[in-house]
Each structure stands twice: as structure tokens, then as C-alpha cells.
Amino acid sequence: MASDADLSAHIQRIIRIHFDPRAGAPYWLERQRALGIDAIAEVRTVGDLARLGVMDAATLGARPVLDFVPLSERRNLVGGVVADTGGTTGRPKRTIFTRNEFHAAFVEPFVRMAAHAGFPRGARWLYVGPSGPHVIGQAAVACAAALGGHQPYAVDFDPRWFRKLPLDSLGRERYLQHLVDQARDVLRTESAEVLFTTPVLLKALAAVMTDGERERIIGVHYGGMRVDPELLLQAQTAWFPKAVHLAGYGNSLFGVCMEAGGASTRHLRYFPHGPRHHVCVAEDGQVWMHRLDPTVLIVNLAERDAGTLASPSPALKQLGFGEGVEDPGPRRGPPGTEPAGIY
Numbered sequence: 001m002a003s004d005a006d007l008s009a010h011i012q013r014i015i016r017i018h019f020d021p022r023a024g025a026p027y028w029l030e031r032q033r034a035l036g037i038d039a040i041a042e043v044r045t046v047g048d049l050a051r052l053g054v055m056d057a058a059t060l061g062a063r064p065v066l067d068f069v070p071l072s073e074r075r076n077l078v079g080g081v082v083a084d085t086g087g088t089t090g091r092p093k094r095t096i097f098t099r100n101e102f103h104a105a106f107v108e109p110f111v112r113m114a115a116h117a118g119f120p121r122g123a124r125w126l127y128v129g130p131s132g133p134h135v136i137g138q139a140a141v142a143c144a145a146a147l148g149g150h151q152p153y154a155v156d157f158d159p160r161w162f163r164k165l166p167l168d169s170l171g172r173e174r175y176l177q178h179l180v181d182q183a184r185d186v187l188r189t190e191s192a193e194v195l196f197t198t199p200v201l202l203k204a205l206a207a208v209m210t211d212g213e214r215e216r217i218i219g220v221h222y223g224g225m226r227v228d229p230e231l232l233l234q235a236q237t238a239w240f241p242k243a244v245h246l247a248g249y250g251n252s253l254f255g256v257c258m259e260a261g262g263a264s265t266r267h268l269r270y271f272p273h274g275p276r277h278h279v280c281v282a283e284d285g286q287v288w289m290h291r292l293d294p295t296v297l298i299v300n301l302a303e304r305d306a307g308t309l310a311s312p313s314p315a316l317k318q319l320g321f322g323e324g325v326e327d328p329g330p331r332r333g334p335p336g337t338e339p340a341g342i343y
Helices: 004-018 026-035 047-052 057-062 071-077 099-117 135-146 159-164 170-189 199-206 211-216 229-239 314-318
Strands: 081-084 094-097 125-128 153-155 194-197 219-222 244-251 255-260 269-271 277-281 286-292 297-310 324-330
Touching: 004 286, 004 297, 026 047, 047 297, 057 094, 057 297, 081 135, 094 099, 099 135, 099 244, 099 255, 125 135, 125 170, 135 194, 153 170, 159 170, 170 199, 194 199, 199 219, 199 229, 229 244, 244 269, 255 277, 269 297, 277 297, 277 324
Parallel strands: 125 153, 125 194, 194 219, 219 244
Antiparallel strands: 081 094, 244 255, 255 269, 269 324, 277 286, 286 297, 297 324
16 A cells, blocks of 8 residues: 555556646647646645536547647557446447556456465456447456466357336346356356356346356456445355355446455455556545546546445555445436346
8 A cells, every 4th residue: 555655656657647738648738727826836646636617427438538638648548458448337438558557457466366365366267248349348358368367268149238127027038048148158168267247247147057066166256346245245155155255346437346255244445556547535435436547637636436435454454456436336316217228
């Protein structure tokens, strides 16, 4: 975990890059003029990020992605990763990572927590989730490789199309069954030992797996959406009792916060890794996130979730994990507005 001084030094470096008068990011230079501030002089700590105002998430979907990338950093984008959000809260938002930023955002946190939790290495993975513009598919390949495995067996799906289908419709039921059938075919012919999928699909898949197939699973990684503590407990004790279970929380804009503590408590705690990803929880429970990368700066962006602030254990601090969030979940809205998808 970075010290306050280290975090402030990181913030100052990132601010200098994005607000450089000649080579900064077009969006942030415009934002600075509109706010009437001197960001390089005034934004030096986490608390100072409030001077940049609340960021409108819709802007990330309405403007070209390069508007958020400093001119000085664009030469580093070769081989980088372009990612879209899933569109749960409206029009998808788009962002970009250099290859090193992608690794720091999605691979390094998983690898560090996997080592801490004893997640299996060198295993064969089955990934059931979206590819295309969704960063999670690329993360699945990179995480499996980082733990000594080959490219996962994979079943692809389109979460945006699923979300367009009416609730409780035959179309939804058939699409979900189509995904389960494909995953079952892999499990019948390949010796998959790790499952990486969303909680909804894991539940549907566990219901049709044989006892032998379930016993072969030694690792489960949950991604793409919140895992309910009751579902996690059932997966740990009834479906896949021989597996190490790890969950992630985050999105395509920022990176992943890794879960710790779910194996022994009903409360799930998620922690970001390194100084580039910072999570805040307001007094009303609202979760806010900052992304502090040379390529893209996103600050003061409200998540749709509420939770409580969680501090990492001394062991997790030593691994570079910072303050995170406990039991995040969607804020209550009008009936019918709750997320109802598979990603």
C-alpha cells in the first residue's frame, strides 16, 4: 500500500502529464479553463482531486477516447487495449490502456491476491463471458497466462443483447441455455479445472454439471458483476468445495478490486492495487472511484453502488492493496431499475 506521500507524488506526476499546456489531454485542458483553476499548482493530494469537480460518466461515451489521452502519451498506445463498459447504466463508455496499464489494472491485482489465497497455478481454465470490446475477456487470457496456464477454453456472449431481451422472456431463457450448453460441451471433452464467469452463469452451470465435473474444479473466479454472499457460500460449500474462490469488483474504466475475506465471513471486501486506482466511500455510502494513469485520468466518478469503507489487513497492505469497499451493491432505485443481466 502506497504511503500518503507516495500517493501524493503519484497524483502530482499524473496531473502534470494531463494538464501540460502544450501536450496535455484535450478534455482536461478544456475542463481546467471551464473551472478557472490551475490544476498543476492546486491539485497535489487525494483531497485536492475535488477541485476538478464531479465527472459526468456520459462524457466518456460521448467524446472520442483520444480526447482523454495527453498528446505526450499517444505514442505509447501501440499494442494497447481499448475497452467498453457493459452498458448497465446506459450508453457504453469507452476508454484505453497501454499494455502496462492494462496489466497493472486487471492482471497484477489478480495475481497478487491469487498468490495470497493459494489460487491454483498451471491449471486449465474455462472462461464463460464476453469478449469483443469488453476488457474482461482479455483479462481472462492474461490472468490465466500469468498463473502458468494456456489460453482458456472460452464461451462468448453478448451482455448488451441479453439486457435488451424482456425479463422472464423465452428469449432470455433460451440465450442463457445456449451459453450453458456450450460450456457443458467444453466440460465433457476438456479437463477444465478453473471456472471464470459471472455469478448468474456459474449458478446455471453448477446446476447441470456432474458430481465428477464439480469435484474437478479447484479454482473459481467471479467477475463481470457483483457476487451475492449467499451464492458465494453455496458455491464454496455445496457446488465446488475443493476450489479456491476469488471475486473481483470494478469495471472497464478503472480496473479490478480484488476480494479478500469472503472465505470466512459473509461480508465481502474488495481492495484496489497500487496508487493508480483509488476508491472512496462517502458518508452516505456512495462509492466513488479515481483512475490515475498517464494515459487516462478519471476522477470523482460516482459508481452506481453503495457500500462501506474497508481497510486491508497488514498482509494485504504489504502486497500493495489500498483502502477499498465492503459489501458494495446497487443503490436502491425505483422498482424495475435494478440490474438484471448476466454481466
